[in-house]
Amino acid sequence: MTQHHDDHGHSLAEDMPLMEAMIGRRRALRWFAGAGTAALVAGCGGNGSDASSASVAVVTGTTPTPTPTATTATPTPSATTGTCVKDASETNGPYPADGTNTSSGSTSNALTASGIVRSDIRSSFLGTSTTTATGVQLKLTLTVVDVNSSCAALAGYAVYIWCCDRNGLYSLYTAAAESYLRGIQVTDANGQVTFTLIFPGCYSGRWPHIHVEVFSSLATATSGRYASLVGQLAMPAAACSTVYADTATYPSSARNFAQISLSSDNVFGDNSTAQIAQQTPTLTGNIAAGYIGTATIGLAR
Template identity: 65%
Template sequence: MVHDHADHDEGLSHDLIAMAALASRRRALRWFAGAGTIAMLSACDGGSSGETLTTTPTPTSSVTPTPTPSATATPTPSATGCIADPTETNGPYPADGTNTSSGLTSNALTASNVVRSDIRSSFIGASTAVAGGVQVTLTLTVVNVNAACAPLAGYAVYIWHCNRDGKYSLYDLPNESYLRGVGVTDANGQVSFTTIFPGCYDGRWPHIHFEVFSSLANATSGRYAVLVSQLAMPSAVSSTVYNGASGYTTSISSFSRVSLNSDNVFSDNTSAQIAQQTPAMTGTITDGYTATAVIGIAR
């Protein structure tokens, strides 16, 4: 420590006293530092300027350990992670109140019994006909891609598709209303439908249309959908069904002339989008198929 009078020689006696005091002071500092205590020492010379010296102990570690994930944590719904599904056309046969056919506007969403899990039968008007075909149980999981794929509960999903002959109810078949229905997602963001494997018609890859609404109340009008898109049926299962199941004869030649690359809806999508839009399917023609797909929405 430098003091104002350090430049003046005051003799050997003074120097010995100063050296002894300095040695004593250094021993004290080592003792205090070893004890981990904040020490405040006064200057060694009497009549000094009263400066102080502070030692700071090494701080105690306060790192918070990484928590162990809960065993009940919701898994990522898709092996490749969820992405936002692309918006696709609802096509000419939505029956959601947004278009007309033969001068009439069809809106299946306003029917009191449109909320149903089994959509194979007609439910509007006098007909109760059931669409024939290979049974498919389809489970959709609606998730928020902006919240780590968190499930979206209470969302309404409207699906519709053609029959095994490639015809649409309420349009090609105006007296039928089958293969249309609405379901509401549960706490896991899931909704299930029982339907048939759709046929393939000229110019289109086999597909299922869907619209997603933030609530059942909003689903009563097709103008409030937060997403309009389509599912692409798996190629291998389509080939198996069309060539092995009865009633799909007209789909065989149509399917042979189309590909995902030539389809006017799916052809401009990325491989990741196509992967998410294609349901994972297991089963057989005899026992029916189980299908699952994730629907990603940016909320």
């Protein structure tokens, strides 16, 4: 296909003689002063690119800064900004306990069980077991935002998370007698929920991760079929290397982690760079004190 390019190379000096000949010097100057702004705007908009064709849209949210009045002597703080993308939809895996499959444990739908709404999810809460999952502590805060509304916080949303234990086993399934490392929280006015769990182990064939399902309300969080988002969080590589070096606590994770990469992972491998960045929690802390993590979850409402 032949591409057509508009010729925008003429300067004012080149065009002026023609303008003078057509409408006179004075009229040409008056016309250019009035239309110059419109011409500049038109010239800046025709590069032929379409931002909507990108596979992932990055949205920037801005909190407006109040304009100082004439009597205000204190400098106005800078506006705060943030970016978000729509989280990739991922598989909920074979161990969701959200009512979408069967399990070998006490229930296949932990979302309807009494006690599932909790912040500290390290202990089992179903049946007779009260076992607490051991490992490096992780306190994780998730912020749920609307990518179609300048990354505005979404309050009142139910967030269900679950992950494997330090041996790579999932409660209610491969650790059938346990129900630890599963829980729901409801987002506050800032769109945030906080969970206390452990740093998940790494099992063969998968990058270390935490599963996430987001529902529009606690009332709809009774079946995984009603989730607004089924996603996963990718654990940061540096923290994985540090945590898994303790082979007494995480006996097989270091070996499994050495055999996987984000690009080869069958879940994260086809995600965009922006999605991976958002799906990877930011962590501070250490093994002895535990880690504190934050991540954003972007929904397109």
